[in-house]
Amino acid sequence: MLAAALAAVAGLIACERPRDVAVRVSIPGPDSVETPVTGVGLVALPYDRDSVLAALEASAPSPRPDTAALDSLFRAFRVPFVSYTGTLQRTERLRDSLDRLRARFDSLPRNTPEYRDLYAGFSQLNDSLSAAQQRTERSRQVLDRARAGFIERSESLRGAIRQWEDSTYRGYDSITRNLAARRRQDPLTDTTGGDGWARFHLPPGDWWIYGRSWDATDPNAEWYWNQRVADDTLLLSSRAGRQRRRY
Amino acid sequence: MIARHAVALAAWGLGLGLGDLVAQQPSSSAVATRSKGSPKAPITVYEMSDFQCPYCRSFALETFRALEQEYVAPGKVRWVFVNFPLTSIHPNAVAAAGTALCAAGQGAFWPVHDLLYAHQDVWAPLKQPGPFFLSLADSAGISKPKLLECVKSPATEAEIRYEAEGAERAGATSTPSFYIEGGLLTGAHPLPIFRQVLDSIHTVKARRPAQPR
Numbered sequence: 001m002l003a004a005a006l007a008a009v010a011g012l013i014a015c016e017r018p019r020d021v022a023v024r025v026s027i028p029g030p031d032s033v034e035t036p037v038t039g040v041g042l043v044a045l046p047y048d049r050d051s052v053l054a055a056l057e058a059s060a061p062s063p064r065p066d067t068a069a070l071d072s073l074f075r076a077f078r079v080p081f082v083s084y085t086g087t088l089q090r091t092e093r094l095r096d097s098l099d100r101l102r103a104r105f106d107s108l109p110r111n112t113p114e115y116r117d118l119y120a121g122f123s124q125l126n127d128s129l130s131a132a133q134q135r136t137e138r139s140r141q142v143l144d145r146a147r148a149g150f151i152e153r154s155e156s157l158r159g160a161i162r163q164w165e166d167s168t169y170r171g172y173d174s175i176t177r178n179l180a181a182r183r184r185q186d187p188l189t190d191t192t193g194g195d196g197w198a199r200f201h202l203p204p205g206d207w208w209i210y211g212r213s214w215d216a217t218d219p220n221a222e223w224y225w226n227q228r229v230a231d232d233t234l235l236l237s238s239r240a241g242r243q244r245r246r247y
Numbered sequence: 248m249i250a251r252h253a254v255a256l257a258a259w260g261l262g263l264g265l266g267d268l269v270a271q272q273p274s275s276s277a278v279a280t281r282s283k284g285s286p287k288a289p290i291t292v293y294e295m296s297d298f299q300c301p302y303c304r305s306f307a308l309e310t311f312r313a314l315e316q317e318y319v320a321p322g323k324v325r326w327v328f329v330n331f332p333l334t335s336i337h338p339n340a341v342a343a344a345g346t347a348l349c350a351a352g353q354g355a356f357w358p359v360h361d362l363l364y365a366h367q368d369v370w371a372p373l374k375q376p377g378p379f380f381l382s383l384a385d386s387a388g389i390s391k392p393k394l395l396e397c398v399k400s401p402a403t404e405a406e407i408r409y410e411a412e413g414a415e416r417a418g419a420t421s422t423p424s425f426y427i428e429g430g431l432l433t434g435a436h437p438l439p440i441f442r443q444v445l446d447s448i449h450t451v452k453a454r455r456p457a458q459p460r
Contacts, residue, residue, distance in 0.1 A: 013302050013434035013435045013436060014300075014302050014421040014423065014424070014433055014434040014435065015300035015301070015333055015337070015421055015422045016333075016336075016420065016421040017333050017335050017336055017420075017421075018335070018336070204336075204421070
């Protein structure tokens with residue numbers, strides 16, 4: 001406890017060099033494999049935004065509206081969504097296989113046994129692709145119907161939560177502006193590249209890296225990170241982050 | 248409460264044993280010229296500092312003076328100074344460290360240490376601080392030609408680099424940092440914090456029979 005407290009204030013009582021910090025963002029894809037994410041905007045903040053939000057929530061005049069009904073709607077909507085993205089992914093894989101086969105196939109003379117074998121395989125794969133496309137189309141229609149009902153029922157519930165958040169977090173901007181001014185540091189930004197990495201050159205003192213990324217398995221959820229920089233490499237993965245609802 | 252603090256301090260340990268920093272020094276006599284207190288003191292504190300760091304200055308001129316009276320003079324603590332100049336933010340820190348290191352060769356490390364910190368605001372902004380550093384020889388009562396010869400020697404800069412690398416290996420990333428009996432304390436904490444840390448370690452050590460080194 002004391003060690004943590006001392007570490008927290010150390011930045012104010014010691015000379016430090018600026019640090020180069022590399023941050024990598026990865027999230028589970030639809031196949032649950034952790035994959036680097038490109039184009040995620042990250043912000044290095046000279047304060048802990050979660051503490052500010054928690055303080056504002058603690059002083060809110062009313063508790064956060066109950067989200068059970070909306071959470072239940074989210075869960076129900078996720079079923080047709082996952083079904084659609086799964087069939088879409090399988091269809092795309094089949095199409096890729098077919099394209100590769102077609103490329104080999106086009107380069108062969110027509111009167112060879114290899115051509116005939118490949119043609120049989122091609123024809124079978126083509127039938128599978130047609131069936132997969134039909135399944136994708138059906139699951140897309142199911143998803144569209146689910147979306148229509150979902151939006152209608154979720155909007156009023158979402159409105160109540162947004163209203164509470166707007167009112168509760170009203171002071172957030174001025175508080176964080178003051179915190180940054182007191183530290184004489186402005187937030188810094190970077191965006192992850194093709195390999196999922198972003199880089200920061202951080203002045204001395206405590207910094208937190210804040211970022212949000214879409215959730216590939218749920219359109220009403222997102223991955224959220226607000227990590228204190230303790231090292232020169234920060235891995236913002238599903239283990240380090242929090243999956244949270246987007247109300 | 249005090250014992251719990253000792254545990255907390257031990258938990259900050261970086262896997263380095265007591266005396267690792269001494270083993271890293273080129274020679275024990277070099278350490279002796281930059282240490283204060285009895286070599287038999289139960290606690291050794293390695294202060295990793297930068298002469299151009301304002302936090303090191305306030306520690307040296309305020310907190311350390313009290314610690315010297317309360318812990319070093321009575322033989323409870325041996326205090327060793329380790330150069331850790333942060334060159335990327337303090338352009339004159341290496342030259343200052345060189346001056347102090349060379350003064351140590353003439354037995355005047357601590358007077359020059361005090362002079363450097365006391366006049367930090369004068370030399371820190373200078374583009375060419377060399378003449379100012381040489382002028383300290385008169386105040387410290389040491390030979391100016393010998394000081395000049397020593398600060399010009401490539402061996403001096405190599406020794407400073409060696410010490411800074413040792414400080415980094417011990418886990419220091421900022422100054423001042425203190426390596427105290429296996430734990431790393433970072434920052435110019437106020438006197439009560441140092442008292443708490445040193446008292447807790449001293450209490451634990453006083454209970455145990457001395458271990459052969």
